Structures are given as C-alpha cells and as structure tokens.
Amino acid sequence: MRSWRRIRSCKGFNGTGRVCRKPSQIDSRNLKDTAHLSSKQHVQKLIASKSCRNLESRTKYRNLTIMVTMPCWNEEGKVGPGVRAVPKSLVDxxxxxxxxxxDGTAQEAKDSGALVISHAKNLGAxxxxxxxxxxxxxxxYDLLAVLAGDNQDDPNDLFRAVDKLIDENLDYVQGSRWLKEGKxxxxxxxxxxxxxxxxxxxRILYRTKITDATNGFRVFRKEVLDNPKLxxxxxxxxxxxxxPYLLIQTCRSGYKxxxxxxxxxxxxDMKDNTKMVPFKxxxxxxxxxxLLSLRMKS
Known part of the structure; x- marks a missing residue:
C-alpha cells in the first residue's frame, strides 16, 4: 500500500507550470535569523525545500487532488494516530x-507518513x-483541507465534506458539530x-446560516486563496x-x-483538550x- 512518505522529489515541472525544486537541507530549525520566520518570503523558501509529487502521479478522488494540513505544537502521541487515520484513497x-x-511531534508525524514542515519556533495557530x-x-492541489493536529477530528468525515463540495458545486465546506448527525x-x-x-x-453579523463557526474542520477549493480580498x-x-478571518472573507466574497x-x-483529560489561554x-x-464587520481590518 502506498505511503505518504514515498513522496519523491520530482524533476522538471510538476504539472502546474511551476518548477518543482529538489529538497535541500533548508529548515527553519537551522536558521540563525528568526526575526522574519512568519514572513511570506521565509515560508515560501521553506516550502520550496520540500519534496513534491508529480501531478500525474498524485492520488485523485473524483478527479481532484486533495491535501490535508495539520498544524501541531507538542502533539506527540496524538499526531501519529491522526495522520494514520486519514484515508489514503481520498487524500494524496x-x-x-x-x-x-x-517533543517528538515531528518525528512521529514523519514515521506515520506525513510530509513535515518545521518552524523554528511557535508562530501561532x-x-x-x-x-x-x-x-x-x-x-x-485542487482541494485543501484543515484538520486538528491533536486527533480531535474524524478524518473519515472528509468523504462527506468532499462529496458535498463536488455534488453541489460548492467552494467551501465547514464542519459542524451542531447539525443532525454531528457529534x-x-x-x-x-x-x-x-x-x-x-x-x-x-450569523447575525454576516447573514449566513453557519451553525458552527469555530469548528476548525474545513475543505475548500484552492481558488479561494486567490481571492484578492483574502x-x-x-x-x-x-x-x-x-x-474566522478565512471563513468570514470567504462568505463575504460570494463563494458558495x-x-x-x-x-x-x-x-x-481536560488539560489535553486545548492549548488555548482563557480570555486571551x-x-x-x-x-x-x-474588526471585519466594522471595516477596521480587511
């Protein structure tokens, strides 16, 4: 059975018109200057050092390629089961x-078959x-998904989300704990x-029917990120x-x-439920x- 770990550096173009660079030893853990770790330029440099798979060799579900992002901070013991539970027939x-x-988060994720991008320090959720x-x-990738890195989501729910997105020609699908059959x-x-x-x-501020605006589970088309308002x-x-910024701007921009x-x-164990700091x-x-409803931010 194919493993996500078998992602090799591709030669030439990756099918998207962008040259796919070979992996190098660049990693933000090795950079002395961490002042601009959160800048777009630094992140793109970090991304360029990672291997990628030729478009033609990627797993496709209903003719679309899907990538899942799992942000993690000290999730050893949780990230591995979460990665392994992601259905390989659906997600490339x-x-x-x-x-x-x-802790051992990065190594556990690699051992479980994930592609790992490491920040030198915590840059926030x-x-x-x-x-x-x-x-x-x-x-x-055609579709991008976000799941919790601490194994709180059920990756099999991705089938339901992706099928709905395709069948109803949607742009963005949010997970909800409050809908019927939600748990x-x-x-x-x-x-x-x-x-x-x-x-x-x-719902009041943005006149939508969203029932669970704080749920981190989401799947959306890559084109959403090309929105000039985002x-x-x-x-x-x-x-x-x-x-919430991503969800708000997607709703306000007329996407489905x-x-x-x-x-x-x-x-x-309550202490393992969240890394959020009360009030802050x-x-x-x-x-x-x-801030967005008052047009103080954009």
Whole structure:
C-alpha cells in the first residue's frame, strides 16, 4: 500500500507550470535569523525545500487532488494516530506543520507518513495553518483541507465534506458539530455555550446560516486563496484570528459555502483538550468578527 512518505522529489515541472525544486537541507530549525520566520518570503523558501509529487502521479478522488494540513505544537502521541487515520484513497498528502514543538511531534508525524514542515519556533495557530495552506497552493492541489493536529477530528468525515463540495458545486465546506448527525464527545458546558454564542453572533453579523463557526474542520477549493480580498499574511492573523478571518472573507466574497455534520472528540483529560489561554485566546477568535464587520481590518 502506498505511503505518504514515498513522496519523491520530482524533476522538471510538476504539472502546474511551476518548477518543482529538489529538497535541500533548508529548515527553519537551522536558521540563525528568526526575526522574519512568519514572513511570506521565509515560508515560501521553506516550502520550496520540500519534496513534491508529480501531478500525474498524485492520488485523485473524483478527479481532484486533495491535501490535508495539520498544524501541531507538542502533539506527540496524538499526531501519529491522526495522520494514520486519514484515508489514503481520498487524500494524496498530509502536511503536518510542526510549530516549534519541543517533543517528538515531528518525528512521529514523519514515521506515520506525513510530509513535515518545521518552524523554528511557535508562530501561532494561524502561522501554522497558513504555512500548510501555502504549501498546498504552491504545489497545485485542487482541494485543501484543515484538520486538528491533536486527533480531535474524524478524518473519515472528509468523504462527506468532499462529496458535498463536488455534488453541489460548492467552494467551501465547514464542519459542524451542531447539525443532525454531528457529534460532540467530552465537550464541556462552557465550550458548548461559547461556541454556540459565537456562531449566533456570526450569523447575525454576516447573514449566513453557519451553525458552527469555530469548528476548525474545513475543505475548500484552492481558488479561494486567490481571492484578492483574502490576505492571510497580515501580522494580526498569526494566532486564532486566521480561521474566522478565512471563513468570514470567504462568505463575504460570494463563494458558495455550506456545512456538513462532523465528529469532534475531546480528550477525557481536560488539560489535553486545548492549548488555548482563557480570555486571551477567545478574544483572538472574537476580534475578526468585529474588526471585519466594522471595516477596521480587511
């Protein structure tokens, strides 16, 4: 059976019109100057050092190539099972962005078959996600997906999301714990209340039918990232702001957006459920709602 680890450097063009560069020893862990680690130029240099697969040799599902991004920070023991659970018949590449972990996250991800991009330090949740998305965009994958790096999502829900996107000619599909058939395992009362209130505010401010605006599970077409109204490289998006920003700007730009029911499994040990800091992290998620609605950010 094919493993994601068998991604070899391709010679010449990769089928997208971009020269596919051979892997080098470039890694942000080896760079002394870390002042601009979050810049687009640095991330693109880091991405260019990674191997890629010829377009013709990629796994296709219903004639589309799919890449999953998993941002991780100190997720040893969780990232491996998450990577291995991603269906190989559906997804060509799992890209784990090791966000400055100090444990065995990167090695565990590699051993499980993921392509790993390592940051020298933690660039924030947003910084990790956008590195993975940029890799997918640069390498010409048709669909990009984001899953939690701590094995809280069920990767098999990707089938439902991708099928809905294709069958209904959608641009963006968000996962929802609140739709019928959606599941929430070990979800605390406080998290339940906060996510429901947030989604209610989201619907009011942006006049959408989104039921779960804080869910990190999503699949969308590569072309969404080409939207001139979407700029993921703004400094204020390094933390938890990036995910709501992406959803808001996609909805506001007229793309076809919908939801599918998904399962979110929270770990029984409460300290393993999240790395969010109370108040500070929730403000990070709330900020885009108001800043974008008031046109204070774009």
């Amino acid at each position: 590449t799992v890209c784990v962005v090791d966000n400055g972990s100090v 947003g910084g990790g996600i956008r590195t993975g998305l940029e890799y997918g965009r640069e390498n010409g 929430r395992e070990n979800m605390t009362i406080s998290r339940t209340a906060l996510t429901w209130i947030y989604s209610f505010l989201f 700029n993921l490289w703004q400094d204020w998006l390094l933390q938890y702001e990036l995910e 957006v919908s939801e599918v029911p998904v399962t979110k499994r929270y770990h029984e 992290s929730w403000w990070s998620i709330l900020r885009p709602l108001f």
